Amino acid sequence: MGSSVTAAAALAGRLLLAAIFLHEAWSKLAGYSAALAYMQAFGVPGQLLPLAIGVELGCGLLILCGYHTRAAALILAGFCLATAVLFHGKFGDRNQLLHFEKDLAIAGGLLVLFAHGAGAWTLDVLRSAGKTASPQVSGHGSGADLAAH
Numbered sequence: 001m002g003s004s005v006t007a008a009a010a011l012a013g014r015l016l017l018a019a020i021f022l023h024e025a026w027s028k029l030a031g032y033s034a035a036l037a038y039m040q041a042f043g044v045p046g047q048l049l050p051l052a053i054g055v056e057l058g059c060g061l062l063i064l065c066g067y068h069t070r071a072a073a074l075i076l077a078g079f080c081l082a083t084a085v086l087f088h089g090k091f092g093d094r095n096q097l098l099h100f101e102k103d104l105a106i107a108g109g110l111l112v113l114f115a116h117g118a119g120a121w122t123l124d125v126l127r128s129a130g131k132t133a134s135p136q137v138s139g140h141g142s143g144a145d146l147a148a149h
Helices: 003-030 032-041 046-065 069-087 094-116 123-129 143-148
Strands: none
Touching: 003 032, 003 046, 003 069, 003 094, 032 046, 046 069, 069 094
16 A cells, blocks of 8 residues: 555544543533533543543644654553443443543554654654654654653
């Protein structure tokens, strides 16, 4: 497959993943009291709401831009797994089971992003282009470059 097609697919995947988290962060901000009540109804301390918004907004933007993508993807994968267990564990309710499965699928996509990197069209690649040339292009190598991405 051509490198442009691969780069475009990686960008599209990042945009779609980021959109979920950016939308949810905005929804929580816009309906803060409702989001707070929802969390507390499940026994989750309300003090965690600003953290949840920060994780969704911050990591969503990082993934969108392709900056420190691997770290952001790993954080969001953990976030998705936690929200699946905390909020969607009532498997007798078909709707909750569906949300649980969606959270697992999103976490899976984020783990693929963590494993394979963000692709060629990223801020990480632009940033590394300004540095000395290295045999490994940002986001294309092994997980060894996690600290930088």
